[in-house]
Amino acid sequence: MKVPEGKTITLTFVSHQVKDTKMRWAVNVTFPGGAGADARLPVHAEDGEGTPVAEGVFEFAGQAVRIRGGEGEIAYTDFVAGKNEPAIWMKRPGMDPVPGALTFA
């Protein structure tokens, strides 16, 4: 389990389209080049207006990643263990959960 040396990979997940841009979200999960099994992957979350998600839970890869001030993290091993899990949700206090998916961006 290893990210290629010298190649930082950033995967972007986005919400399914909803009318209210505040409800939309985009999350970047970054795999630093050369990261190994003990690495923790930084997660950055913004809403549809580009504002960092102040507080929420990003559910993906079967994990609940806590987001605070737009930032969170997930263990690389947890990501790999949950790589076949299609359910992705952003849950924020006072808002309905919004599903999403990996995007080709």
Added chain:
Amino acid sequence: MTDHEWYELVKEGGDAGWKLVWERVIVPEAKSSKNADLMRRYSLTDGDLMGMLYEEMLGRRKIDLYRDDGGSLQGWLRKYVRGYILNADPNKHGEISIENAHADAEDGPATMELPVDDINMVRNEAWNMTHLCFRDLWNEGPERAYVMLLKTRFHLSSEEIRDMLDCSSTANVDQMFSRSVKFMRQAWVRWDRKGFVKC
């Protein structure tokens, strides 16, 4: 390396042969100014070309049609790639007629200049369709979507993807990629038949 040796490697589907395909076939075709212009217009990337060639050669076994009798494998493969670029023109398939949509169309032959707005519309629709199909792929199997993305957007080799996603083997990665390309094509046709719906 002789063409015969290269051909054998390409047939096996491993990185050694396909890395050369990338360097000798995809990159030169994508860099030629004429093709680069068409690719920009039709929202095609070099990764798309690689995916299409891989799927056609291995997924549909077109590689077996190559007569390994001294002809240039590079030239043979480049013909396929040029075909993909030319066939990406949506006007060729009756999917959309940019010329007829132009204001000049009623007054005579359509201008050869493509209106900027229409180019953008085609580009946006192709991009949105890609997203729809990719979302379908994600729902079908997230790991396949990761493989597709890592191969075509980040140009990782099968070995690198195997290590990054902890897959069982490079053959497993290649198989997932091949199936992903096939799935995306089928999804595209499905969405096209349904009528385009913005995601």
